Amino acid sequence: MSTVGKALSLLDKLSQLNAEPGLTDVARLCDLDKATARRLLVELEKHGFVEQDPVTRKYRIGSAPVRLARIREARYPFLRIAIPFVKDLAETSEETVHLSEFVGGRLSTIHVEDSPRAHRVIVEIGTPLPFHATASGLAFLAYCGKEQLDAALSRPLEAFTDHTVTEVSAVRRMLAETVERGFSISDQGLESGVVSTAAPIRSPTGLPIGAIAIAAPLVRANATTLHDFGAIVSATAKRISEKYYGSERLAGTRTQAKGTG
Amino acid sequence: MSTVGKALSLLDKLSQLNAEPGLTDVARLCDLDKATARRLLVELEKHGFVEQDPVTRKYRIGSAPVRLARIREARYPFLRIAIPFVKDLAETSEETVHLSEFVGGRLSTIHVEDSPRAHRVIVEIGTPLPFHATASGLAFLAYCGKEQLDAALSRPLEAFTDHTVTEVSAVRRMLAETVERGFSISDQGLESGVVSTAAPIRSPTGLPIGAIAIAAPLVRANATTLHDFGAIVSATAKRISEKYYGSERLAGTRTQAKGTG
DNA sequence: CGCATATGGTTCATATATTGAACCCATGCT
DNA sequence: AGCATGGGTTCAATATATGAACCATATGCG
Numbered sequence: 284m285s286t287v288g289k290a291l292s293l294l295d296k297l298s299q300l301n302a303e304p305g306l307t308d309v310a311r312l313c314d315l316d317k318a319t320a321r322r323l324l325v326e327l328e329k330h331g332f333v334e335q336d337p338v339t340r341k342y343r344i345g346s347a348p349v350r351l352a353r354i355r356e357a358r359y360p361f362l363r364i365a366i367p368f369v370k371d372l373a374e375t376s377e378e379t380v381h382l383s384e385f386v387g388g389r390l391s392t393i394h395v396e397d398s399p400r401a402h403r404v405i406v407e408i409g410t411p412l413p414f415h416a417t418a419s420g421l422a423f424l425a426y427c428g429k430e431q432l433d434a435a436l437s438r439p440l441e442a443f444t445d446h447t448v449t450e451v452s453a454v455r456r457m458l459a460e461t462v463e464r465g466f467s468i469s470d471q472g473l474e475s476g477v478v479s480t481a482a483p484i485r486s487p488t489g490l491p492i493g494a495i496a497i498a499a500p501l502v503r504a505n506a507t508t509l510h511d512f513g514a515i516v517s518a519t520a521k522r523i524s525e526k527y528y529g530s531e532r533l534a535g536t537r538t539q540a541k542g543t544g
Numbered sequence: 545m546s547t548v549g550k551a552l553s554l555l556d557k558l559s560q561l562n563a564e565p566g567l568t569d570v571a572r573l574c575d576l577d578k579a580t581a582r583r584l585l586v587e588l589e590k591h592g593f594v595e596q597d598p599v600t601r602k603y604r605i606g607s608a609p610v611r612l613a614r615i616r617e618a619r620y621p622f623l624r625i626a627i628p629f630v631k632d633l634a635e636t637s638e639e640t641v642h643l644s645e646f647v648g649g650r651l652s653t654i655h656v657e658d659s660p661r662a663h664r665v666i667v668e669i670g671t672p673l674p675f676h677a678t679a680s681g682l683a684f685l686a687y688c689g690k691e692q693l694d695a696a697l698s699r700p701l702e703a704f705t706d707h708t709v710t711e712v713s714a715v716r717r718m719l720a721e722t723v724e725r726g727f728s729i730s731d732q733g734l735e736s737g738v739v740s741t742a743a744p745i746r747s748p749t750g751l752p753i754g755a756i757a758i759a760a761p762l763v764r765a766n767a768t769t770l771h772d773f774g775a776i777v778s779a780t781a782k783r784i785s786e787k788y789y790g791s792e793r794l795a796g797t798r799t800q801a802k803g804t805g
Numbered sequence: 806c807g808c809a810t811a812t813g814g815t816t817c818a819t820a821t822a823t824t825g826a827a828c829c830c831a832t833g834c835t
Numbered sequence: 836a837g838c839a840t841g842g843g844t845t846c847a848a849t850a851t852a853t854g855a856a857c858c859a860t861a862t863g864c865g
Binding site for chain 2: 285286287288290291292294295298322323326327329330331332337343344345346347348349350351352353354355356357358359361362384386387388391393394407408409488
């Protein structure tokens with residue numbers, strides 16, 4: 284793998300941790316030599332992509348991505364456009380709603396609106412969503428290109444619960460159903476006691492760029508409500524896509540506007 | 545320079561452009577061979593850090609930083625904490641207020657709240673702030689370590705306007721004044737007709753991590769208002785710092801909480 | 806139309822940056 | 836003291852990155 288690939292994977296790994304790792308941890312997790320890990324970390328730190336805690340010497344994500352993200356969002360305001368819809372959906376469904384985006388070959392949660400109820404599903408920002416075991420993943424796969432699909436189904440499908448569907452043929456059947464219905468269903472595929480419905484957010488080319496999902500505790504998810512959820516999640520996904528791609532893009536010919544500080 | 549350094553610099557360059565560059569542009573801007581630029585771009589794209597427009601073949605910042613930024617902000621919510629203060633300041637001052645962060649050796653604008661007035665200063669997110677020519681930069685330099693200071697003053701100081709102070713000794717005097725006052729002033733250092741005051745946002749170690757600044761049109765900035773602005777910007781900076789560093793940090797020992805999709 | 810120019814993209818021998826085993830140095834534990 | 840663990844460094848060996856030259860396509864122009 285190229286060196287920058289290693290560096291970016293390191294960053295990715297770092298983002299998936301819920302505790303700050305030390306040098307040795309990083310090296311182990313990324314399967315790198317300590318010296319290599321260090322050089323990458325130092326280089327990433329130089330540019331603000333990682334930060335080393337001066338006292339604990341642990342490493343964490345730096346603030347450079349925040350800067351880049353703001354620029355990206357200023358030009359391609361996916362979150363800004365999508366979040367109001369996610370909020371609406373959370374209010375009307377009274378369940379946890381989350382938004383994911385396909386980035387670097389994986390589907391990751393980028394926003395969550397919690398259910399107002401006490402008994403609710405918790406999703407954390409940054410959570411990677413396995414394709415075969417989540418409604419979001421299925422919604423994505425159902426509409427993505429052959430290449431992505433094969434990549435997702437070629438490696439062994441992990442069983443996260445007793446209900447996880449791990450047979451490729453069964454997953455393919457679920458994808459066909461998803462296309463038919465317009466939304467996907469995951470019955471406790473990732474977490475026991477949690478049922479979700481999701482729909483893909485698609486670009487004008489038809490290819491999905493992410494998904495929006497409603498996750499409800501099993502006890503509140505009978506067939507009727509599930510299909511109601513499916514219908515609104517699918518409608519919402521469509522509206523997000525329309526607004527995002529319909530919105531006038533500032534890109535290209537913008538006039539220079541310098542400020543001062 | 546290391547390969548990852550080049551890749552990250554490329555990303556940085558990309559973030560500073562206001563139009564999407566093609567392969568040749570990227571190579572030229574980053575002073576790289578076309579082949580090298582391409583390999584870096586491909587690698588960055590693989591990980592979602594850049595995106596290539598499928599029709600124009602131009603390159604732009606991808607969505608990976610958005611994901612990382614969300615994670616970073618969930619743990620170290622600098623923007624979430626600071627933005628309300630910035631808004632307040634913009635309302636009370638009735639001038640444009642902007643927030644910058646020191647990242648990768650540069651001070652960059654990460655948030656802006658516009659003045660409600662018709663005649664106002666425009667600052668764009670992502671704008672890099674030259675240290676010697678902006679109030680934010682001076683505020684930062686006045687409190688940063690010797691190393692950073694020397695780095696900033698060692699290279700030739702560009703004159704952006706007729707008023708830009710480009711003599712190192714004069715800049716040092718301004719820094720001394722800044723420390724004395726508790727806030728910095730830039731009189732048309734970057735843009736003619738614009739005067740700014742700024743104060744550093746400092747970590748508990750005393751070192752600045754960024755700055756907050758008020759930028760006003762010259763006509764509205766007499767000595768009195770300027771000093772009033774300086775006082776409130778300095779007080780605000782202090783409060784942001786207290787809230788940011790005082791706020792309980794979730795980092796370290798968080799319990800795993802998986803969701804579903 | 807045909808030529809010239811520009812841009813996106815690729816190849817492969819060469820040069821250079823990356824690698825990792827072994828190392829040092831603290832700190833903390835027994 | 837002795838040992839273990841973790842952060843960080845060194846330098847010869849080697850894998851990786853580089854760039855001049857290349858191809859292909861597209862756009863402009865007389």
